Amino acid sequence: MLPFCFLRVAGQNRRHRRRYASARLAISSIVYLCQLLCLAKAVLVALLGEEIVWPGRHGDVGLVFMYGAICASLIGLLTQLLSATALVTAWEEGRSEEGEESQSLLGKTEDRERGQRRKSTVAVLLAFSAQDTPLLLLAFLAGAAAALGQALIPYYTGVIIDCASIDPDAKEFQWTCLKLVVVSLGCAVFTGIRGGLFTIGMTRLNVRIRTSLFDALMRQEIAFFSATRTGEITSRLSADTTTVSDQICLNLNVGLRSLTQAAMVLVFMFRASWRLSVITFIIIPAIILITKVYGAYYRQLAKAVQKELADANSVAEEALSSMTTVRAHAAENSATAAYGECLRKFYTLQLKEALAYGSYMICTTFLPNAVNVVTLYYGGNLVLDDMMSAGALVSFMLYVASLNGAFQALGDVFSAFAAALGAADKVIELIQREPKMPDAGSLQPPSFSGRLELQDVSFSYPSRPNSRVLDGISLRVNPGEVVALVGPSGGGKTSIVKLVERFYLPDSGAVLLDGRDVGLYDPRWLKRRVALVAQEPVLFARSVRRNICYGLEAEDGVPSQDVPSAADVERAARLANAHDFISAMPQGYDTDCGEKGVSLSGGQKQRIAIARALVRNPTVLLLDEATSALDSDSEAVVQEALDRMMRNHTVLVIAHRLSTVAGADRILVISAGAVAEEGTHESLAEAGGLYSALVRRQFSKTASSASLATTVHGSSYTSLPALNPLAPANAPSSQGTPL
Numbered sequence: 001m002l003p004f005c006f007l008r009v010a011g012q013n014r015r016h017r018r019r020y021a022s023a024r025l026a027i028s029s030i031v032y033l034c035q036l037l038c039l040a041k042a043v044l045v046a047l048l049g050e051e052i053v054w055p056g057r058h059g060d061v062g063l064v065f066m067y068g069a070i071c072a073s074l075i076g077l078l079t080q081l082l083s084a085t086a087l088v089t090a091w092e093e094g095r096s097e098e099g100e101e102s103q104s105l106l107g108k109t110e111d112r113e114r115g116q117r118r119k120s121t122v123a124v125l126l127a128f129s130a131q132d133t134p135l136l137l138l139a140f141l142a143g144a145a146a147a148l149g150q151a152l153i154p155y156y157t158g159v160i161i162d163c164a165s166i167d168p169d170a171k172e173f174q175w176t177c178l179k180l181v182v183v184s185l186g187c188a189v190f191t192g193i194r195g196g197l198f199t200i201g202m203t204r205l206n207v208r209i210r211t212s213l214f215d216a217l218m219r220q221e222i223a224f225f226s227a228t229r230t231g232e233i234t235s236r237l238s239a240d241t242t243t244v245s246d247q248i249c250l251n252l253n254v255g256l257r258s259l260t261q262a263a264m265v266l267v268f269m270f271r272a273s274w275r276l277s278v279i280t281f282i283i284i285p286a287i288i289l290i291t292k293v294y295g296a297y298y299r300q301l302a303k304a305v306q307k308e309l310a311d312a313n314s315v316a317e318e319a320l321s322s323m324t325t326v327r328a329h330a331a332e333n334s335a336t337a338a339y340g341e342c343l344r345k346f347y348t349l350q351l352k353e354a355l356a357y358g359s360y361m362i363c364t365t366f367l368p369n370a371v372n373v374v375t376l377y378y379g380g381n382l383v384l385d386d387m388m389s390a391g392a393l394v395s396f397m398l399y400v401a402s403l404n405g406a407f408q409a410l411g412d413v414f415s416a417f418a419a420a421l422g423a424a425d426k427v428i429e430l431i432q433r434e435p436k437m438p439d440a441g442s443l444q445p446p447s448f449s450g451r452l453e454l455q456d457v458s459f460s461y462p463s464r465p466n467s468r469v470l471d472g473i474s475l476r477v478n479p480g481e482v483v484a485l486v487g488p489s490g491g492g493k494t495s496i497v498k499l500v501e502r503f504y505l506p507d508s509g510a511v512l513l514d515g516r517d518v519g520l521y522d523p524r525w526l527k528r529r530v531a532l533v534a535q536e537p538v539l540f541a542r543s544v545r546r547n548i549c550y551g552l553e554a555e556d557g558v559p560s561q562d563v564p565s566a567a568d569v570e571r572a573a574r575l576a577n578a579h580d581f582i583s584a585m586p587q588g589y590d591t592d593c594g595e596k597g598v599s600l601s602g603g604q605k606q607r608i609a610i611a612r613a614l615v616r617n618p619t620v621l622l623l624d625e626a627t628s629a630l631d632s633d634s635e636a637v638v639q640e641a642l643d644r645m646m647r648n649h650t651v652l653v654i655a656h657r658l659s660t661v662a663g664a665d666r667i668l669v670i671s672a673g674a675v676a677e678e679g680t681h682e683s684l685a686e687a688g689g690l691y692s693a694l695v696r697r698q699f700s701k702t703a704s705s706a707s708l709a710t711t712v713h714g715s716s717y718t719s720l721p722a723l724n725p726l727a728p729a730n731a732p733s734s735q736g737t738p739l
């Protein structure tokens with residue numbers, strides 16, 4: 001009764017579910033062990049024919065009572081086992097609820113929402129494998145045939161021993177040997193077929209899971225990538241997906257093989273001697289219970305180990321990918337210490353895992369050996385009493401060994417499954433994560449003038465909801481107009497561009513293009529009309545040509561007539577001042593840029609990024625101070641390309657340089673998330689406000705060394721100081737050098 005009382009109490013109190021479930025599990029285990037001992041004693045006494053301490057112990061009535069008691073005990077055991085299974089599940093749920101609270105990648109509220117709609121991991125994995133049902137069915141049938149062979153081998157071994165020694169029969173002996181050879185061969189062939197088919201299934205599942213995960217990642221909003229470390233994501237994509245597919249298929253293979261093997265062996269065992277079989281059976285519930293409890297515990301450990309490993313990978317990746325910064329700040333020791341700390345946590349968890357595994361091995365090694373001793377003792381007595389042949393006893397012992405092997409394998413499968421499910425939980429959590437961004441629209445209007453408006457826009461980054469970056473800002477860029485955004489660092493200029501690009505949604509207000517919300521347009525269509533040249537160009541490890549055409553290839557779903565031709569690419573490169581250096585490279589436009597464009601200089605990368613924007617023939621250009629990270633020579637050629645670009649487009653440019661700003665049709669001074677001033681360079685410079693202060697401050701800092709106006713390659717490029725008040729006062733200010 002006690003466990004059931006606990007069940008009721010715990011069911012009413014979710015917060016303490018795990019604690020109650022653990023207590024219930026402990027009590028159930030004790031009750032189960034007592035029952036096991038009683039049953040063992042009753043069965044031994046019944047089978048060995050010793051004196052029975054039982055009511056009505058003499059004659060048939062006593063025997064009926066005794067077997068009745070054994071049956072009742074068996075039923076009790078099964079009930080107990082089922083209850084223990086339910087308890088383990090409750091215990092697991094309690095643990096996962098607790099763990100999720102502290103460990104989730106995605107925050108408490110999201111976890112709760114996700115918990116409500118998430119299907120169970122196993123169901124999702126089954127759905128992933130559904131396509132391979134025929135393959136897996138075939139593999140299973142081959143496995144069943146192999147298991148039948150495995151079960152026949154001990155049987156024929158026993159027959160051969162009887163024919164050769166106990167009851168000599170040469171003809172029967174040779175015939176049985178032949179059958180044994182055929183069965184062994186058939187068993188080997190079917191085992192091979194089963195293994196091969198499962199391996200194919202494993203690879204197919206791996207590809208499917210990886211594709212789904214990558215697809216899900218590609219759909220996530222930008223805020224997700226700011227909040228989640230890249231190392232964690234790549235760990236999910238590489239290590240966890242491999243663990244899931246490999247472990248699940250491998251263990252499905254081993255598990256099904258062991259189950260069918262156990263079922264076949266049991267049939268043959270009962271055929272050989274039902275008395276001996278009952279004895280062997282006593283141990284089965286014990287092994288199942290131990291593996292179940294162990295599996296639940298191991299699963300939690302495996303999940304925690306995966307997390308620690310992902311953390312360690314992130315820390316290492318962060319340091320290794322920024323080695324120059326680490327070296328420049330002499331931060332090698334702190335990077336090593338941070339990595340060491342992650343590994344220390346990982347090691348502690350691995351120790352726990354090793355301890356759990358050790359305890360499990362002790363139990364699973366001892367229990368089968370105990371069964372062997374009991375079986376031999378009782379089987380020997382049966383042979384002595386002529387109730388069984390010696391060959392049958394040998395067969396039986398081989399069956400017991402086979403059954404032990406099957407259960408051992410099942411236990412291993414269980415723990416490995418637990419590890420795979422731990423990894424699968426995280427992978428599926430990501431696959432099922434719904435992006436926090438509403439679906440983009442499908443609008444593709446026949447004409448697009450490129451009028452850009454922000455109407456009373458307020459915005460905070462999701463990672464810092466309490467810090468308002470834009471505060472009711474309104475602005476407008478008319479078709480063909482060049483509008484420059486200037487202002488103090490952190491004022492919100494780049495955030496405006498991010499909203500126009502729809503990387504984030506405003507908290508209130510609207511971002512409009514031609515009077516319609518940016519979210520209403522088909523994103524693929526819009527990205528050809530609104531192009532961005534960012535501060536730091538990002539190139540990919542592919543040819544220069546493919547970098548320029550990035551996002552416009554047939555693989556991106558672009559109709560073949562819209563894919564830029566070689567002439568389009570060259571034209572864009574010429575406009576971006578990039579054609580000459582590209583042509584000078586050994587393989588021209590087919591030269592590989594290397595990882596993140598490592599084989600190109602900053603200026604060359606930026607010019608390829610400009611060509612990438614120009615090849616789209618955009619209506620609106622968003623420029624985020626594309627020259628600020630360049631040296632003076634590179635800056636001059638890039639600036640010339642930018643000037644050329646600006647002449648023919650609607651442009652919103654974030655500019656720190658007076659050269660860019662002065663040529664703009666209108667200047668907006670953005671400060672503290674609002675438009676502080678608006679006008680032309682001349683009007684603002686004379687107005688005596690924030691803009692003129694910025695200009696004056698920069699001029700006074702650079703007057704002694706700066707050449708204030710330089711014409712480069714005949715363009716209107718003017719090298720004037722930067723408008724960023726945070727720029728160092730004594731920075732070199734030779735031609736085009738950022739301050």
Ligand SMILES: Nc1ncnc2c1ncn2[C@@H]1O[C@H](COP(=O)(O)OP(=O)(O)OP(=O)(O)O)[C@@H](O)[C@H]1O
Pocket residue numbers: 226461463464469487488489490491492493494495496
């Ligand atoms: N991904 C982000 N998550 C949270 N806060 C951010 C993020 N990006 C920028 N911010 C914050 O938003 C504010 C505005 O940043 P923004 O980059 O728009 O300014 P900016 O005017 O372009 O500055 P700068 O001229 O230095 O580039 C800053 O306080 C910045 O710390």
